Amino acid sequence: MSDGIPVSWDLPDPFTMIIDVGDEDTDRLGHANNVVYVRWLEDISWQHIESLGMTWELHEKTGKAMAITRTEIDYLTAANAGDRLVLATWLTGFDGRFRSERRFQLVRECDGRTLVRAVSTHACVNLKSQRPSRMPAEFADILGGAMVPAEGVLRS
Template sequence: MELHDIRWDLPDPFTMTIEVREEDTDRLGHANNVVYVRWLEDISWAHIESLGMTWERHEATGRAMAITRTEIDYLVAANAGDRLVLGTWLTDFDGRFRSARQFQLVRPADGKTLVRAVSSHACVNLQTQRPARVPAEYGEILGGAVVAGGRGLDHIGPRD
């Protein structure tokens, strides 16, 4: 199966290819839950940086989007040697503080979706670690990248 043959939950994902290493596995012989979380974080940073929200921009504005909640559904195990493709989409932005992201992890060898996940993020001040309004430039980037039809902020937990 090729990348364009994958049945994605939403159109046009930002993707990252993953090779499951032996050290990614746990005592049960499959990828450890902590490793999935690392993969979600890795692709989130890669995606947001590809949109122009680089770490240099975060430092210049003194603001960054911090994960406030992650919900993961483990559907099928990944094993050492598996080649996987992780896709992500920005699925919500409230225009002020919060955004949401959706993920789908697929094993192209058999076309199976191994994981579906959603996460919510809040803008924080890098010095105080307290919530802060999203800078206007972030709002333009986040608002322009939201994909319709995804699981947004209302799905993954109560608003503050």
């Protein structure tokens, strides 16, 4: 990060995304709106999984996708227009068949302060029926190979 501020990441080797908070991201209170944080979590999730080879083309080929079933967000400190943020993510849980878990940490670049911590859980679904489905081997290989174990994560 700039200014030599070290980041204390919650887990090692994060996948990161830079965010420049704009006026359009803020609400009447003058800070980043809760809906915007959810969008950022989704954006980094897709960037990360696609970087691992779990592309939309693979989703279409297998007829499966990982759908969010739960998201928990702890808002620790507000982000404001003009802030530069670094959002980190890790795959932290995988049951080998159906479910996965992802963790997030959002840090303000200028002071290294953690603004948000979040966790989301996902379930494999059939793209046509939208119903739960066992994940294809391609997904299992990618998710299992990228997992960073963390305390309290999803277990098989």
